[in-house]
Amino acid sequence: MRQRSIVSWSAMIGACLQCGFHEQGLLLFTRMLDQGIKPNRASILNATACVRRENAAHHMHRVIMDNVLDNDQSVQNGTMLMFARCGRIDLARSLFDGFTYKDLVCWASMIDAYARADLPLEALLLFNQMRLQCVLPDSITLLAVIQACSILASLHLARTLHAVIIRCFLECQLVLDTAVLDLYMKCGSLTYARKVFDNMKGRNIISWSTMISGYGMHGHGKEALYLFDQMKALIKPDHVTFVSILSACSHAGLINEGWECFDSMVRDFGVTPTSEHYACMVDLLGRAGQLNQALEFIEKMPVRPEAGVWGALLGACRIHSNVELAEIAAKSLLNLDAENPGRYVLLSNIYASLGKRREAYRIRNLMKSRGVKKKVGWTSIEIKGKMYTFVAGVRANPEMDLIYSELGKLMERIRQEGYIPDVSFVLHDVEGETKEMMLYAHSEKLAIVFGLIKLGHESSIRITKNLRVCGDCHTATKFISKVTGREIVVRDSQRFHHFMNGTCSCGDYW
Numbered sequence: 001m002r003q004r005s006i007v008s009w010s011a012m013i014g015a016c017l018q019c020g021f022h023e024q025g026l027l028l029f030t031r032m033l034d035q036g037i038k039p040n041r042a043s044i045l046n047a048t049a050c051v052r053r054e055n056a057a058h059h060m061h062r063v064i065m066d067n068v069l070d071n072d073q074s075v076q077n078g079t080m081l082m083f084a085r086c087g088r089i090d091l092a093r094s095l096f097d098g099f100t101y102k103d104l105v106c107w108a109s110m111i112d113a114y115a116r117a118d119l120p121l122e123a124l125l126l127f128n129q130m131r132l133q134c135v136l137p138d139s140i141t142l143l144a145v146i147q148a149c150s151i152l153a154s155l156h157l158a159r160t161l162h163a164v165i166i167r168c169f170l171e172c173q174l175v176l177d178t179a180v181l182d183l184y185m186k187c188g189s190l191t192y193a194r195k196v197f198d199n200m201k202g203r204n205i206i207s208w209s210t211m212i213s214g215y216g217m218h219g220h221g222k223e224a225l226y227l228f229d230q231m232k233a234l235i236k237p238d239h240v241t242f243v244s245i246l247s248a249c250s251h252a253g254l255i256n257e258g259w260e261c262f263d264s265m266v267r268d269f270g271v272t273p274t275s276e277h278y279a280c281m282v283d284l285l286g287r288a289g290q291l292n293q294a295l296e297f298i299e300k301m302p303v304r305p306e307a308g309v310w311g312a313l314l315g316a317c318r319i320h321s322n323v324e325l326a327e328i329a330a331k332s333l334l335n336l337d338a339e340n341p342g343r344y345v346l347l348s349n350i351y352a353s354l355g356k357r358r359e360a361y362r363i364r365n366l367m368k369s370r371g372v373k374k375k376v377g378w379t380s381i382e383i384k385g386k387m388y389t390f391v392a393g394v395r396a397n398p399e400m401d402l403i404y405s406e407l408g409k410l411m412e413r414i415r416q417e418g419y420i421p422d423v424s425f426v427l428h429d430v431e432g433e434t435k436e437m438m439l440y441a442h443s444e445k446l447a448i449v450f451g452l453i454k455l456g457h458e459s460s461i462r463i464t465k466n467l468r469v470c471g472d473c474h475t476a477t478k479f480i481s482k483v484t485g486r487e488i489v490v491r492d493s494q495r496f497h498h499f500m501n502g503t504c505s506c507g508d509y510w
Contacts, residue, residue: 001265011041017046025050039067048078052212054086073101077109084113097208102137115151121387122370123148124157137168138389139176145418148180153383153491155187162196174200178207187212188462188489188496196363205235213244218496219505221222221252227262239271248282249493250287267381286316287509291325307337307495314343326350334366339365342373342467377467379443383454390446397450407449414479422472444473448480448488460487468492474510 001008009032018023029047033039039047044064050056058172064079069256098104098111107130114123121366127145130137137145142165149157162180177200184193197203198212208231215224228245237245242265249258250423262281265271278301287296298305298449319327330347344367351360352416367374378390388397397403411419444465451461469477469492481488482502490497498505 004037006043009037010040010046013043013046013050013113013252016067017049022052026056032065038064041072041085044075045078048075048082050080052089052381053069054083055080055086057086058346067510073103073106077106080106081109081113084110084117087117089113089119100137104135104141107135107142108138108141111148115144115147120151120152122146124152132397137164139173141178142168142176146176146183150183150186150381152382152387153187153462154383155184155192155462156385156388157187158187158189160184161194163392174202174204174207178204178210182210182214185210185217186491188215188491188498190218191358203235205238205241208235209237209244212248216244216248216495217253218498219507219510221248221254221257224248224252225254225257231507236269237271239243239274239277241274242271242273243280246277246284247456250280251348251506252285253287253288253507255284255290275303275306275308277419278303279312282309283312283316286313287314287319289320291316291322292463295325295328305332307340309331309481310336311343316348318346318353321350321354323350323354323356329437338370339372341372344360345374375467377443377465379447379463381447381451381463383451387477387495388447389451390445392441392446399450399453402453403446403449404417406453407440407445408434410449410452410480410483411476413483415478417479419476419479422475442473444469445476445491451482456487460489462489463491465490465492468494469497474504474508478504484509 009028013025013028015030016022016028017363026047029043029050032043042059044067047063058395059374060082061079064464075325076095080092083089083095092110092113095105098105107126107187112124112129114126115119123145127137127148130141140162145161148366149161155243158180161183165176165180177196181193181196181200184190193214197207200207207445208227212224212227212231215221215227224245225248228237228241231241233391242261245261249255249261258281260276262273265273265277277299277437281297282294285291285342287295291313294316298309298313301309314326314329314333317323317329326347330343333340343362348363351363376391378389378391380387382388390397394419414491428482444463447463448461451459451463455461469490474497476498477488477490477497479502481487481499485501488499489500495506495510497510
């Protein structure tokens with residue numbers, strides 16, 4: 001073009017944004033400014049959406065101020081989201097607090113920013129402030145709040161939010177219904193989720209897939225397959241649906257059914273398997289102990305195996321203590337996914353469980369030398385609308401002395417029932433009695449004991465773990481459910497476990 005107007009510049013920057021070429025979009029914006037073209041509202045909004053680095057965000061903010069566009073509500077919201085996207089949620093909130101007028105998109109943007117930054121409590125607090133200002137939420141705002149509630153996995157908050165949606169006459173919107181369905185699943189209530197699903201006035205492929213996935217997460221593989229068959233009679237499944245059903249088969253150990261679903265993808269529905277589907281199949285075979293078949297399946301894949309595929313094999317090797325295949329999987333993983341601390345920890349634990357301390361420490365040292373930090377494990381529990389978080393070795397709760405006292409009594413009770421601590425889950429080279437004490441202090445057990453202390457005798461105990469629950473805690477929780485007669489629901493990073501009368505819904509197949 002011999003001449004470029006602000007409209008053509010804005011269109012080109014917007015095209016870069018839509019295609020995900022953020023750096024190119026910012027470069028075009030800078031070239032536009034260098035040529036003396038004054039930015040307009042559209043170009044500013046497109047450019048702020050392209051920003052992914054903090055230094056670029058500060059520069060863009062100066063441009064906005066210089067061009068007296070900082071009073072435009074849309075530009076204000078775009079600037080706020082820009083800082084949040086760059087990890088500066090504090091600057092985003094500072095801008096938000098300084099706005100003289102806040103419209104509904106503004107409130108929704110800040111709530112969404114908190115949820116995306118994994119700050120759910122802040123998101124919910126802001127939502128309450130919005131309601132106190134008599135600002136009625138719309139579906140966009142509520143979707144952001146639902147995301148925050150999902151992180152907390154609070155059934156109480158889920159039911160409260162669902163009531164708000166109904167009072168706002170928004171329950172008929174399919175996107176909200178599906179989000180509420182997913183929320184109830186993540187809060188551990190299949191009953192409420194199924195009620196939402198059954199009462200939907202319409203269902204799309206996302207709502208069907210969400211319900212199928214939920215059954216899989218809770219270990220109800222047969223129910224997931226039954227629902228999948230119902231869905232196929234009405235809607236053609238897509239790649240997301242097949243991930244859901246294959247995952248459900250994997251969690252339930254349904255080998256033949258899983259193979260049939262996988263084979264039907266191309267044969268019956270023309271859906272080309274992706275790396276996610278291959279990872280599900282490796283997980284399915286691996287959990288069932290068919291590790292050699294899983295490796296053979298990987299070697300015959302028509303696409304290059306990605307980290308998820310090798311990760312599924314490594315996880316199966318931990319279950320079945322196969323160090324040879326674990327080393328094969330880890331060799332690829334530590335190159336493909338070198339920044340993921342879980343890979344190092346898993347391999348280290350495999351070595352430790354087999355008594356190979358030197359190899360275990362070698363992996364831990366490799367992790368340190370690469371600057372990869374292990375995620376801190378925590379477990380949260382909701383008591384009367386308030387969330388409490390426990391971390392092993394941290395005594396932040398003022399009632400921790402009581403908790404440890406009751407924990408000791410509980411451990412003695414389950415020992416008498418046959419519980420034997422599995423010290424293979426403790427890496428540290430310490431004496432056996434000390435290892436047992438370290439197992440006792442796992443965050444899962446602390447949260448469960450706190451629930452036993454604070455909740456009524458008829459109440460279920462619901463806890464959320466940010467990592468995969470360890471094998472010893474899984475065994476201990478079965479015994480705790482037996483001696484206390486309480487239902488204990490555990491949500492970890494992989495799935496749900498429903499403990500009752502000494503058994504778990506996963507059937508120890510996890």
